[in-house]
Amino acid sequence: HTLGLITSNLSLHAPSQIAAAVKSQASKLHFNVVMSMIEQPDLDACKSAVNSLLSQRVDGLIVNIPLEDEQARAIRDMCGNVAVLFVDVSPELETHSITFDATAGTQLAVDHLIAKGHQQIALINGPQSSVSARLRLEGWQRALAKHRLNAVAQLQGDWSSLSGYLQTLALISLNRPFTALLVANDQMALGALRALNESGLSVPGQVSVIGYDDTEDSACFIPPLTTIKQDFKALGSACVDQLTALIHNGDLPANATILPVSLVERKTTA
Ligand code: IPT
Incomplete structure (x- = not known):
């Protein structure tokens, strides 16, 4: 089985840590991950990344690109029967997503x-x-x-x-x-x-x-x-778990999961 990950620029710390977390949870579940990186967020670039991963026959897709509602719907429609999960969309969008609060x-x-x-x-x-x-x-x-x-x-x-x-x-x-x-x-x-x-x-x-x-x-x-x-390891595992559930169970009702965040107090506030 193979998962696709479409990610924003990996020179940024958050997307690279999310990608690492996706990769390590996927390995545990014996899934391969193929990745496509988009340097500047843009719908056309995202669409061609989707096409390229679909042609590599991925079983499901995680999309970590900031997308407006209509853009995310357009991407989901392109995926047809292939499960897709978004991590940088509005939590109000009717689709499969996992975002932070x-x-x-x-x-x-x-x-x-x-x-x-x-x-x-x-x-x-x-x-x-x-x-x-x-x-x-x-x-x-x-x-x-x-x-x-x-x-x-x-x-x-x-x-x-x-x-x-x-x-x-x-x-x-x-x-x-x-x-x-x-x-x-x-x-x-x-x-x-x-x-x-x-x-x-x-x-x-x-x-x-x-x-x-x-x-x-x-x-x-x-x-x-x-x-x-924002616990990026938890996000990565949750994405892989939810996507593999979608792959195994076919189409499930849209589910927007919201992960909790916490304050870490160190030395820059007084
Ligand atoms: C978001 C990070 O908080 C931000 O620092 C930046 O790296 C951005 O990603 C890049 O797209 S986290 C994302 C899951 C909303």
Whole structure:
């Protein structure tokens, strides 16, 4: 048996850890994994990846590409009888998906900062072409509104550490005072830590920073990063388990599973 994995850029930490987790769970169940990587998320690229994996006769497909509802429906229709499972779509879409709880994750981060007395909070969000980046931004804004707060500034990176660095420099140059920074992933938070350090702002003395993902390196940042953990190993196993169930049982009713997230408190918040 063979599973197909269509993944976004593996030079990003989260997709590479998800791919590793899929591969290792699939090996346990004696499934092969064939993979197709798309560097820039785009529907046509996703469609040709689907065609190429279908022509390799995969028994089921995991799609880790950010897709809008209509795009995901188009991909599912292309797959016909081949089972397909999405991991970066809206949890509201009627299809087989496994995603992380963005409402809980963003709420945990905001509540943690508020409990430490922060009122001036800035945001560095991910690319708005990504469903999950939009859910994180909306989640932060809703959680802030519950405390009658608005973000002091809102910038946008592209998930890379370099974009986190550049956007944090841009934020500092706005001259709007902030005591805490919510960053939509750990790689951008890494860049943010460098920008704060070079600008003479101490973490967590002058600015607290919270990331998102808890990828493997985050415990070794300077200082070790407080972040929202998305358990990518659990995601990878759940994907393989659900997909193999679909392969063995034929068509089952659409099931959107939402995995829990947790706050990992390290040394960047005070
Ligand atoms: C999402 C990560 O949180 C983010 O850091 C980035 O790597 C992105 O993937 C790349 O697509 S996790 C995804 C399952 C929503």
